[in-house]
Amino acid sequence: MAKxxxxxxxxxxxxxxxxxxxxxxxxxxFLGPNGAGKSTTMRIIAAxxxxxxxxxxxxxxxxxxxxxxxxAHLGVVPQQDNLDEALTVYDNLYIYGRYFGLSRKxxxxxxxxxxxxxxxxxxxxxxxxxxxxxxxRRLTIAxxxxxxxEILMLDxxxxxxxxxxxxxxxxxxxxxxxxxxTLLITTHYMDEAEQLCDRLxxxxxxxxxxxxxxxxLIKKYSTKExxxxxFGSDRNSEISNQLHNLCERIELLPDRILLYADDAEKVLxxxxxxxxxxxxxxxxxxxxxxxFLRLTGRSLxx
Amino acid sequence: MIVNAAVxxxxxxxxxxxxxxxxxxxxxxxxxxYLAFRTSGWIVVATGFLEPVMYLFSFGYGVGKxxxxxxxxxxxxxxxxxxxxxxxxxxxxxxGAIYDATWNVFFKLRFDRIYQGMLTTSLGPLDxxxxxIGWALLRGLLYSIxxxxxxxxxxxxxxxxxxxxxxxxxxxxxGFASIGMAVTTYIKSFEQMNxxxxxxxxxxxxxxxxxxxxxYPDWLQLLIKSLPLWHGVVLIRSVSLxxxxxxxxxHVIYFLxxxxxxxxxxxxxxxxxxxx
Numbered sequence: 001m002a003k004x005x006x007x008x009x010x011x012x013x014x015x016x017x018x019x020x021x022x023x024x025x026x027x028x029x030f031l032g033p034n035g036a037g038k039s040t041t042m043r044i045i046a047a048x049x050x051x052x053x054x055x056x057x058x059x060x061x062x063x064x065x066x067x068x069x070x071x072a073h074l075g076v077v078p079q080q081d082n083l084d085e086a087l088t089v090y091d092n093l094y095i096y097g098r099y100f101g102l103s104r105k106x107x108x109x110x111x112x113x114x115x116x117x118x119x120x121x122x123x124x125x126x127x128x129x130x131x132x133x134x135x136x137r138r139l140t141i142a143x144x145x146x147x148x149x150e151i152l153m154l155d156x157x158x159x160x161x162x163x164x165x166x167x168x169x170x171x172x173x174x175x176x177x178x179x180x181x182t183l184l185i186t187t188h189y190m191d192e193a194e195q196l197c198d199r200l201x202x203x204x205x206x207x208x209x210x211x212x213x214x215x216x217l218i219k220k221y222s223t224k225e226x227x228x229x230x231f232g233s234d235r236n237s238e239i240s241n242q243l244h245n246l247c248e249r250i251e252l253l254p255d256r257i258l259l260y261a262d263d264a265e266k267v268l269x270x271x272x273x274x275x276x277x278x279x280x281x282x283x284x285x286x287x288x289x290x291x292f293l294r295l296t297g298r299s300l301x302x
Numbered sequence: 303m304i305v306n307a308a309v310x311x312x313x314x315x316x317x318x319x320x321x322x323x324x325x326x327x328x329x330x331x332x333x334x335x336y337l338a339f340r341t342s343g344w345i346v347v348a349t350g351f352l353e354p355v356m357y358l359f360s361f362g363y364g365v366g367k368x369x370x371x372x373x374x375x376x377x378x379x380x381x382x383x384x385x386x387x388x389x390x391x392x393x394x395x396x397x398g399a400i401y402d403a404t405w406n407v408f409f410k411l412r413f414d415r416i417y418q419g420m421l422t423t424s425l426g427p428l429d430x431x432x433x434x435i436g437w438a439l440l441r442g443l444l445y446s447i448x449x450x451x452x453x454x455x456x457x458x459x460x461x462x463x464x465x466x467x468x469x470x471x472x473x474x475x476x477g478f479a480s481i482g483m484a485v486t487t488y489i490k491s492f493e494q495m496n497x498x499x500x501x502x503x504x505x506x507x508x509x510x511x512x513x514x515x516x517x518y519p520d521w522l523q524l525l526i527k528s529l530p531l532w533h534g535v536v537l538i539r540s541v542s543l544x545x546x547x548x549x550x551x552x553h554v555i556y557f558l559x560x561x562x563x564x565x566x567x568x569x570x571x572x573x574x575x576x577x578x
Contacts, residue, residue: 048422048577067322068424072312076422082415086338095337098330099423100308127341147308147423 014040016206017054022199024150027183029197031190031288033296036203038186039079042155045184047071059150072100075144079155079186081136083128089115089139090124097146110146117172118142134165141172151182158192170195190288200288202295209295214288221294222286223248225264229271229278230256239276246270260286312424323569324428331420331433332440347441350401351448354394358452361512362386372514374543384458388542389511391449391471392534395442397502399475402438403482404498408489411575418576427572431565435479442475443468461544470541474534477557480564481530487571505531530560 015037022028030038043049044056047063047070056063058070084092093114097107115121118138123131131139137157144152157173158166173196177183187193193200194214202209202217210217227247231239233255240252246267247259261267264283271278315321362383371379410416417430446468453459482498489495509531515523526532533553540550 046422050577065322066316068325068426069309069312069316071422072308072424074422078415078418078422080415082419084334084338084416084419085414086341087334088341091337095330095334096419096423098333099327099420099425101311101325101327101330101424102307106307 013206015044015051018203018206018208020201020208020211022182022184025177025180025182027177027185027196027198029193029200030184030186030203031188031193031200031292032186032203032209033188035205036296037206038203039155041203042153042184042186046074046076046153048076072147073150075141075147075149075152077137077140077144077152077154077157079159081140083136083140083143085128088125088127089120089131092128092139093143093146096143100147102147107146110148114142114145117145117175119168132165134161134168137161137165137169138172141169145176149181151184152176153184155186157185157187158189159187166192190292194288202292204296210291217291218286218288221291223260224262224286225260226284226286226290227259227261227264227267228256228280228282228284229259229268230280231276231278242274242276243271258290260290308424320428321426323426323573324432325424325426326429327425328429328432328436330425331430332436334416334420335434335437347444350394350398350441351445353397354390354445354449355452357390358383358387365512374514374539375545380543381458383456384460384542385539386512387453387458388467388539389509389535391446391453391467391542392474392531392538393506393511394445394449395471395475396478396506396531396534398442398445399438399477399479400482400498400502402441403435403479404486404489404495407434407483407486408495411486412490417572421572421576427576428565428569430572431480431483431568435476435483435565438479439472439475442479443472446471459542461542463544463546464542466541466546467538470534470538473554473557474530474537477530477534477560477564480561480568482564484564484567484571487568487575505529510535530556533557 018037018041030041032038040049044051044063045058047058047067050064059073061070063070084095087095090111093111094107097110098104102110112121115124118141120135120139120142123135128136128139141152141154141157152173154173158169161169170192173183173185177196183196185192185196197214199211199213200217201211210221212220230236236255236257237252240250240257243257243259244250247261249260251258251260259267268281268283312325315325362381366382366386369382371381372385373379374385420430421427450459450464450468454464485498489497509526509529511531515526515532518526533556537550537553537557540546
């Protein structure tokens, strides 16, 4: 789908020559810290941003040459809701359908279906201003579905929502996936990526750091389990030197030490045998978050 | 491939000139304005209509009492109210268009992200520009009809040609709305928006709205004649008084040029703002 895709602005490169391909019906996630180039990539795919160089084909077409046709295939859920605040829920859906040139009759039937899908049937005549964050998000998604898109693009779909609202959204998105809609999702929530995505691309500073299914990424870039131990801030670094050979990889953080191993319990036992007694210890399964932090680093880049 | 209705519609336009910026659906953008207006727009319409009417009464009848009749051509006198009424119509066409194309557009552009949403559909930037301007014109048309009715009611209309003042007002509004929207795409803050007012008010006061231009020295007359409102005032004043001849053509061309340039710049700018 994309080859050597690059987006340059005057003084920096937002997306630096990336290659990737998304299969039809797949749920594909773009993962990365703020400023990694996820949204920029999404906007280029959505034919609302021109690229600086490289090639990209959406459903076999170049977005720069066939913008309107490609956009007719897409549903777009931007990072910040851009609902029409002056209109009601119903009118928002209606007018969006009209932007695509859809017939009134088609839109009216479709709206009923979408209101149901987004659990907003009772709010149909409410003004958008009056909706909660979760409702607005669902409405934005419903709106993006008015043209029955083949590809739904979601830019951080659940940022800022409470856990209930997030789970409802995930459920709705999962249903769409079952119906064969291709999902392109950017997120920096690991649980979201794990829940929704068949395949992930981890991006940092405009480049691809890794690309695979969530479980493969964990296998490749982390161990099965992780042991977290604390010896107190001042003793951590001193002790970590003695732990190196107990595990595959060790990471020293200001407040704790992370030991990556396939059997974390065993490592913990050995630490205790060696006469070191951590203040707290935690054995857990390795997660996507470990992969993410390993690939994109722990320091804040903003 | 799932071919949905929206795709079929978009694909039917492949190969047409300008199909990347225009999809022939500016009506949907106008309809959006109408839907928003249904709930809250009446106050703005009422004030837009009342402004010229109040000017007409205070200046036309108040100041008019002191001034008496005005000689607009050798031997041709009209009452002061009849003299300024066309100018007020031209001005209200200008103000209404500018209000819609600057403040409204500015807000939607910078805060509401409404155009951003529109442009992720298969609409193009020219649809948005034409739709927004089209809405401004519909309102301008409404104002003009209402104002002309009042003017007629007070017996200030003497010729059926005066009906042409309504399409003339719409043409003037179109010109101002196009340029106004183009300018707005460059504006970044509320402070800069005030610059628009700084241009509009003197244009209203000095463009021969309240007195004939002949009282100015030549150089000042030339300056005023290069500004759009003067052309609007002359155009509407001429048709209102039944003076229809080829001297009106340059004024019409002036506004057609404003429309063309305004639309061109607006489309370019919207493309740049939202697609780059």
